[in-house]
Amino acid sequence: MGKDIIIACDFSTKEDTFSFLDRFKDIKPFVKIGMELYYSEGSDIIKEIKARGHKIFLDLKLHDIPNTVKRAMSVLSKLNIDMCSLHAGGTSDMMRAAAEGIIRDDGTRPMFIAVTQLTSTSQESMQRDLLIDEPMDKVVAHYALTAKNSGLDGVVCSPHESSRVHSVCGKDFLTVTPGIRFKDSVKDDQSRIMTPIEAKKAGSDYIVIGRPITTSKDPVWVYGESLKEFLD
Numbered sequence: 001m002g003k004d005i006i007i008a009c010d011f012s013t014k015e016d017t018f019s020f021l022d023r024f025k026d027i028k029p030f031v032k033i034g035m036e037l038y039y040s041e042g043s044d045i046i047k048e049i050k051a052r053g054h055k056i057f058l059d060l061k062l063h064d065i066p067n068t069v070k071r072a073m074s075v076l077s078k079l080n081i082d083m084c085s086l087h088a089g090g091t092s093d094m095m096r097a098a099a100e101g102i103i104r105d106d107g108t109r110p111m112f113i114a115v116t117q118l119t120s121t122s123q124e125s126m127q128r129d130l131l132i133d134e135p136m137d138k139v140v141a142h143y144a145l146t147a148k149n150s151g152l153d154g155v156v157c158s159p160h161e162s163s164r165v166h167s168v169c170g171k172d173f174l175t176v177t178p179g180i181r182f183k184d185s186v187k188d189d190q191s192r193i194m195t196p197i198e199a200k201k202a203g204s205d206y207i208v209i210g211r212p213i214t215t216s217k218d219p220v221w222v223y224g225e226s227l228k229e230f231l232d
């Protein structure tokens with residue numbers, strides 16, 4: 001499975017999304033579609049972006065009882081998406097069921113990625129609200145290993161966690177890492193950031209970049225420069 005950059009298309013409408021993607025002309029970046037766009041536009045947006053030739057990470061972070069997630073994954077997988085996500089906190093029973101549901105009739109399936117602990121969850125809030133007393137890096141590594149043993153292909157994590165995840169789960173287990181910023185660019189609400197080249201050195205397999213590309217005056221140039229940094 002190759003390394004790539006995934007652009008987080010965090011737009012609220014189809015029109016905004018397509019006017020952004022139109023700027024790339026014949027270049028077809030791998031894109032991430034999240035809850036806001038999917039819930040407002042429905043599955044048609046996925047079909048249309050696929051028809052334009054993009055790979056899609058559908059980042060809906062499913063979390064429910066095993067049977068419900070299994071059936072939902074079966075529906076999503078048939079949209080021919082290339083990557084999708086669920087919460088490892090749903091336990092191995094839920095992940096195993098989902099890993100069955102995600103297989104298409106022809107035996108193929110999208111890359112299947114677990115969210116460990118959200119980067120918005122602090123050590124303090126994890127202890128206070130979830131009653132988890134272990135250190136965050138140990139929790140992330142444990143969730144990643146549980147995801148691997150349940151049949152998943154990788155995890156979403158901070159680039160700072162990529163090498164620990166690979167050392168626990170093996171180098172072929174994918175790390176998909178948001179929290180990417182360029183030197184001198186604003187951090188927005190991300191706290192634990194890395195540049196594309198730092199993420200590459202840390203072993204991230206896919207990096208997810210949103211605002212540094214989507215709000216730039218020249219997104220195509222920024223995307224091209226990011227690719228050079230991450231892939232060369």
Ligand code: C5P
Nearest residue numbers: 008010118119178179208209210211212
């Ligand atoms: O704009 P920015 O580069 O911060 O976008 C990062 C993307 O990755 C957003 O879509 C955000 O929701 C997502 N994400 C994240 N941290 C996680 C999981 C997903 O920033 N732990």
